[in-house]
Amino acid sequence: MATGANGTQQVDVALVGAGFAGLYLLHRLRKAGLSAVAFETADDVGGTWYWNRYPGARCDIATTDYSYTFDPDLEAAWTWSEKYATQPEILSYLRFVADRYDLRRDIRFSTKVTEARWNESEERWHLSTDNGAVVSCRFYVMASGCLSAPKLPEIDGIDAFAGDIYFTSRWPHDGVALEGRRVAVIGTGSSGIQSIPMIAAQAAHLTVFQRTPNFALPAHNGPPLPDRVASLEKDRAGFREQARWSMTGVPIPPATDFSWQLTDAQRRERFEKAWSTGDLVVILTQLWADAGVDVDGNKLVADLIREKIRTIVHDPEVAAALSPHDHPFGAKRPCLDTNYYATYNRPNVKLVDLRREPIEAITPSGIETADGKYDVDVIVFATGFDAMTGAVLAVHPITGRGGVALSDVWAKGPKTYLGLTVSGFPNLFLVTGPGSPSVFSNMVVSIEQHADWIVDRLVAMRDAGFTTIEATEAAQAGWTRHLADCSMITLHRLANTWYTGANVSGKAQGLMPYPGGVGPYRGICNEAVTRGMLGFKLTGPGVAAQCNDGEVVRLQPDVRLVLNTLAEMNLPTIESLGPDGARAFVTQFNATRPAGRLVGEVVDGTLPVPGTTLPYRLYRPATPGPHPIVVYFHGGGWVLGSHDSDDPFCRDLCRRSGMIFVSVGYRHAPEHRFPTAAEDGYAALRWIADHAVELGGRPGPVAVAGWSAGGNIAAVVCQLARDRRGPPIAGQLLVCPVTDSDFERGSYRDNAEGYFLTRPLMHWFWDHYCDPADRRDPRVSPLRGKLAGLPPAFVVTCEFDPLRDEGIAYAEALAAAGVPAKQLQAHGHFHSSFPMVDVVITGAGGRAEMAQELRRFAGLNS
Ligand code: FAD
Ligand code: NAP
Numbered sequence: 131m132a133t134g135a136n137g138t139q140q141v142d143v144a145l146v147g148a149g150f151a152g153l154y155l156l157h158r159l160r161k162a163g164l165s166a167v168a169f170e171t172a173d174d175v176g177g178t179w180y181w182n183r184y185p186g187a188r189c190d191i192a193t194t195d196y197s198y199t200f201d202p203d204l205e206a207a208w209t210w211s212e213k214y215a216t217q218p219e220i221l222s223y224l225r226f227v228a229d230r231y232d233l234r235r236d237i238r239f240s241t242k243v244t245e246a247r248w249n250e251s252e253e254r255w256h257l258s259t260d261n262g263a264v265v266s267c268r269f270y271v272m273a274s275g276c277l278s279a280p281k282l283p284e285i286d287g288i289d290a291f292a293g294d295i296y297f298t299s300r301w302p303h304d305g306v307a308l309e310g311r312r313v314a315v316i317g318t319g320s321s322g323i324q325s326i327p328m329i330a331a332q333a334a335h336l337t338v339f340q341r342t343p344n345f346a347l348p349a350h351n352g353p354p355l356p357d358r359v360a361s362l363e364k365d366r367a368g369f370r371e372q373a374r375w376s377m378t379g380v381p382i383p384p385a386t387d388f389s390w391q392l393t394d395a396q397r398r399e400r401f402e403k404a405w406s407t408g409d410l411v412v413i414l415t416q417l418w419a420d421a422g423v424d425v426d427g428n429k430l431v432a433d434l435i436r437e438k439i440r441t442i443v444h445d446p447e448v449a450a451a452l453s454p455h456d457h458p459f460g461a462k463r464p465c466l467d468t469n470y471y472a473t474y475n476r477p478n479v480k481l482v483d484l485r486r487e488p489i490e491a492i493t494p495s496g497i498e499t500a501d502g503k504y505d506v507d508v509i510v511f512a513t514g515f516d517a518m519t520g521a522v523l524a525v526h527p528i529t530g531r532g533g534v535a536l537s538d539v540w541a542k543g544p545k546t547y548l549g550l551t552v553s554g555f556p557n558l559f560l561v562t563g564p565g566s567p568s569v570f571s572n573m574v575v576s577i578e579q580h581a582d583w584i585v586d587r588l589v590a591m592r593d594a595g596f597t598t599i600e601a602t603e604a605a606q607a608g609w610t611r612h613l614a615d616c617s618m619i620t621l622h623r624l625a626n627t628w629y630t631g632a633n634v635s636g637k638a639q640g641l642m643p644y645p646g647g648v649g650p651y652r653g654i655c656n657e658a659v660t661r662g663m664l665g666f667k668l669t670g671p672g673v674a675a676q677c678n679d680g681e682v683v684r685l686q687p688d689v690r691l692v693l694n695t696l697a698e699m700n701l702p703t704i705e706s707l708g709p710d711g712a713r714a715f716v717t718q719f720n721a722t723r724p725a726g727r728l729v730g731e732v733v734d735g736t737l738p739v740p741g742t743t744l745p746y747r748l749y750r751p752a753t754p755g756p757h758p759i760v761v762y763f764h765g766g767g768w769v770l771g772s773h774d775s776d777d778p779f780c781r782d783l784c785r786r787s788g789m790i791f792v793s794v795g796y797r798h799a800p801e802h803r804f805p806t807a808a809e810d811g812y813a814a815l816r817w818i819a820d821h822a823v824e825l826g827g828r829p830g831p832v833a834v835a836g837w838s839a840g841g842n843i844a845a846v847v848c849q850l851a852r853d854r855r856g857p858p859i860a861g862q863l864l865v866c867p868v869t870d871s872d873f874e875r876g877s878y879r880d881n882a883e884g885y886f887l888t889r890p891l892m893h894w895f896w897d898h899y900c901d902p903a904d905r906r907d908p909r910v911s912p913l914r915g916k917l918a919g920l921p922p923a924f925v926v927t928c929e930f931d932p933l934r935d936e937g938i939a940y941a942e943a944l945a946a947a948g949v950p951a952k953q954l955q956a957h958g959h960f961h962s963s964f965p966m967v968d969v970v971i972t973g974a975g976g977r978a979e980m981a982q983e984l985r986r987f988a989g990l991n992s
Contacts, residue, residue, distance in 0.1 A: 137264065141165045143588070144257055144267035146243050146525065148233075149177015151273035151561040151577045153224060154198060157231045158585040164592075168233075168273075169259060171242040175228045177275055179220040183301040184321060184512075185328035187217035190349070190410055190466040191572045194358045195380045196220075198227065199370040200578055213408075214351045214466065238263060246270055246528045248556060253598055255557065268597065269588060272522050273561040273577075276569050279520030281634055283316065283513045287492035291509060298325055298512040306508070308332040314497055314504060316489075317512030318344055323465040325512060327473045334478065337504050339497065341484040342462075342626070343454040345435055349466040350408030374579065375649035377415070379572030384415040388724050388968060389427040392418060401434045411572075414460050419724070421460070423619055423971050428458040435459060442471040451483040457625035463569070517628040518564045518642040519544050530555035531600075543631070543638035547601035547609050547665055548655055548682075550580060556600040559584045564642040565613055569629070571648045579648075583655050596670035605665025608681025615958055616687045617641035619971050646687045653694075658682045685930065686958035686972040693960065696886060705894035709769055709800060716770045724968040726778035728752075729785055734773075737794075737821075739813035745795035746814070747773045748825060749784040758860070758988035759827040761815050761847075762793040765838030765866075765965065767895030768807045769799050776837060779965040779977075783835070786981030789988060790827045791835075792818050796843065804900040808909040811843040812850045819857035831860035831921075833987045835980075837965055838887075838933070839895065841867025845912040845940065848920050859921040861987025863980055866926060866933050866961050869940035870913040871896065871905035877934035885930045887961035892932055913940050917947035924952050924983035926976060928959035954979055 133139055143159050145152050148170035159166040172180045189196045193210035207230070208223060215223075228234055238259075245258040255270040280299040288295065296306055298321040313333040315322055318340045330336045362369045372381035389397060397418065404413040413431075420427025436453045443449035452471060473479055487501035496505040519540065522528070528536040531554050539545065539554060546552050549566025550559055561580045562568035568576055591599060622629050622641050631637040644651055658664045667677040683690060704712045730752035736743040751757055762780055764771040773795030780791040796810035818825065819832050836844035841864040848862050873889065882889040900910050908915025913936065923944050927937035934955075944951035956963065956976050963970045964977060985991075 139265045143269045145271045147273035148175045155581045168237045169241045169243045173239045176221045176224045184298040184325045186324035188214045269557045271559045274521035277515045279516045281516045292494040293507045311507040313508045314506040315510045320465040322512035327469040330473045337480045346465040346467040377647035379575030379648045380411045389418040432459040458621040461621045461625035462627040543640045547606040551601040553601045553603045553606040556598045568643045570643040595673040596668040598669045602679045612683045616646040620645045726781035737817045745773045747793045749791040751788045756828040757790045759790045759832040761834045763836035763840030763843040765840045768839045768899040778967040782967045787984040799899040805909045808846045812847045831858040833860045835863035837865040861922045864925045870911045870936045875935035878932045881932045885960040920949045922950040926954045928956045931961040
């Protein structure tokens with residue numbers, strides 16, 4: 131490391147932090163031949179495991195997984211003694227790592243970085259520290275920890291307390307003697323829940339002040355699990371690789387069955403097995419596929435845990451107070467415990483429910499609540515952290531280009547590109563920053579991925595002659611939107627949690643960790659590189675600047691997964707299969723999809739139309755009828771599908787709207803070409819409207835709905851019904867409809883390939899259904915028909931659909947003709963998003979809107 135004239139140290143890279151992240155980064159940077167220095171406030175390595183020395187502190191990801199994986203020799207050299215190691219053992223491990231790779235010589239301990247300023251002319255960061263040391267570096271990496279800035283407890287009178295105060299996050303190194311003392315613990319997150327049983331065993335009396343009860347599961351700690359160790363040892367490299375591409379950083383594939391596909395007994399059996407396993411990843415991912423994404427599926431788990439609490443805690447009132455009801459299970463970080471609930475059966479432990487009696491003040495002798503006075507000798511604050519952004523913004527100011535402060539840029543919440551970089555702050559990297567999987571994962575896996583990505587980029591830049599790297603604004607805005615899209619899949623928005631910043635008063639709120647999964651995230655980071663450093667601007671002396679601007683993910687996260695999976699399957703194109711082959715393919719494909727949800731009743735029947743009978747499937751809501759009726763037309767390009775091929779979609783809309791859905795099996799091309807599908811649709815509509823009461827429906831106008839070619843038929847039958855004097859139609863829901871035979875619109879060009887419904891496939895459908903001479907007929911191109919006097923419409927289009935622009939054109943033309951027409955232009959979605967009900971979960975909001983519109987058509991209250 132060089133030293134400048136004014137004592138400023140000159141390095142390639144300066145790091146903040148000497149925890150898991152800082153240590154590994156230092157090792158990798160050195161190996162890459164870059165000079166580096168790390169600054170650490172503490173006087174030793176360890177980070178989290180240096181500071182959090184409270185009794186009972188352990189990891190809650192099994193040690194088989196919560197370890198470095200970058201060096202097989204290191205793995206061979208270290209053996210964990212427990213499934214969940216204690217804080218001292220993890221700290222020993224990190225010290226062992228620091229010594230093994232001789233890292234300490236480049237760490238400045240007891241040195242806090244206080245400011246960081248980008249010097250534009252030098253293209254270097256200048257860091258100041260609390261002991262006067264100054265460093266100038268080309269790259270500045272914040273490995274400062276997601277959970278390293280303790281949160282202030284925000285309670286009046288703390289300074290007046292005459293006894294001792296401790297924070298779990300800053301526990302004294304020599305321990306604390308609690309024997310014979312009256313102790314208060316404030317906070318029942320993971321730190322509180324781990325420490326409370328240990329403190330109760332030592333103290334004369336313990337009073338726990340609980341604001342929000344949390345879900346806790348028994349850790350069943352002991353030696354590392356033999357089966358996990360065996361599978362790790364059998365194929366260490368394979369195990370680690372699976373972890374890297376898994377959703378959580380732990381190679382346990384998630385459950386694929388949905389709660390409604392399992393009986394009560396099957397669900398209970400799965401739950402008991404998970405409960406006895408003592409593993410957060412297992413209980414969060416192994417029960418049923420909807421546990422983490424759907425409130426109903428989640429409540430089933432939460433109820434079972436609450437039942438457990440009632441069986442463990444003797445006093446029913448205490449059990450009730452300990453039972454979380456204000457947030458879904460997993461929406462706040464659940465805890466792994468050892469004897470937590472049973473601790474409340476001890477005679478020396480009292481629970482104070484702050485929801486019933488809030489803390490009013492801390493006094494010299496203890497804690498006063500609205501209902502009482504609790505005299506204590508010791509107060510332990512287990513009140514958590516200013517998570518994700520706290521440690522980053524505690525370096526203040528961090529100024530980027532133009533002297534802009536990061537605190538200003540993040541005033542309304544953190545914005546990053548990939549959770550790794552911030553636009554306007556060249557050569558700054560964040561490790562496990564907001565917008566990366568970080569705390570939603572096994573952190574060591576995420577830390578290694580970030581460190582590898584950063585060091586690999588620095589090496590590539592050096593090789594290419596680039597000296598600066600910066601995220602573009604468009605890339606960052608795209609990532610922010612992608613994060614918001616992902617967050618809609620989860621239930622975190624329904625909890626007050628540090629994941630969203632809700633635990634710190636005045637902090638901007640929004641989900642900070644990336645919930646799209648460790649493996650998908652890794653794929654995206656790699657993709658940004660393979661697509662020519664997409665979203666980054668790179669500059670350097672003597673080389674042409676490079677800026678490959680753009681958004682790395684424009685699809686909804688689950689759409690991306692679906693399309694990637696389909697691409698990996700390398701399926702033949704549908705049009706290459708011939709109509710029968712394509713039909714067989716669709717039947718087979720549908721057999722593998724999740725079963726639709728339960729509705730009140732499903733009835734199959736037939737209805738007469740001129741020349742034949744058609745099958746139909748009726749979905750009746752579970753609510754008391756009679757219900758208004760929706761006549762539904764399935765998708766499939768007039769060639770494929772059947773009355774039950776959109777089964778999950780019909781069930782979902784039936785449940786959400788509270789309306790009967792009758793899905794009609796109209797005849798298909800090429801056996802029955804234009805206008806059979808349209809005429810069948812119209813005849814079926816007539817029959818259903820005429821027989822509404824016999825079908826158990828409400829008499830009066832019916833609504834029509836359809837997806838894709840079914841949307842085409844729905845639009846067409848509205849025109850026919852207007853022109854043929856009925857039946858009256860209350861409204862039309864057109865989801866990604868075919869409305870015209872023009873292939874020149876922009877969406878046909880933009881989305882010609884790669885989004886399942888392709889331009890060649892649409893040609894194939896058209897050719898089977900309709901001669902070129904007939905294609906301008908409004909019975910197949912309703913956009914070319916007369917539009918005045920049609921029923922109100924709700925037209926749904928998807929961004930990555932060749933049919934997008936003709937759907938939008940139809941909605942606009944309807945509105946221009948005086949028809950009340952609303953639109954949903956669904957961003958990031960593809961043609962099949964909405965019918966793929968339990969696969970494309972991000973479509974739920976759109977389906978809710980569709981149901982809302984159907985109810986409006988029917989005059990039902992929302
Ligand atoms: P840290 O370990 O937090 O290290 C950051 C370091 O940066 C700290 O030592 C801090 O002093 C230093 N620092 C910060 N700002 C400055 C500055 N301005 N100047 C100088 N130094 C600075 N994750 C899991 O995946 N599994 C678990 O089981 C698990 N258990 C946890 C238990 C507890 C009690 C806590 C609090 C967190 C736990 N976590 C767990 C999350 C844990 O934080 C990470 O797993 C991991 O240890 C983070 O490592 P890190 O190096 O990124 O950050
Ligand atoms: P936390 O989960 O944020 O819990 C803080 C607790 O303090 C909450 O119960 C909170 O109540 C309460 N609290 C905060 N301010 C309060 C106030 N003014 N008055 C009363 N109560 C107050 O923090 P944590 O327990 O330190 O855990 C943070 C994270 O670190 C965990 O989620 C986990 O990721 C990690 N961790 C892991 C382990 C492990 O098992 N390996 C152990 C510890 C920590 P509200 O909920 O009402 O805000």
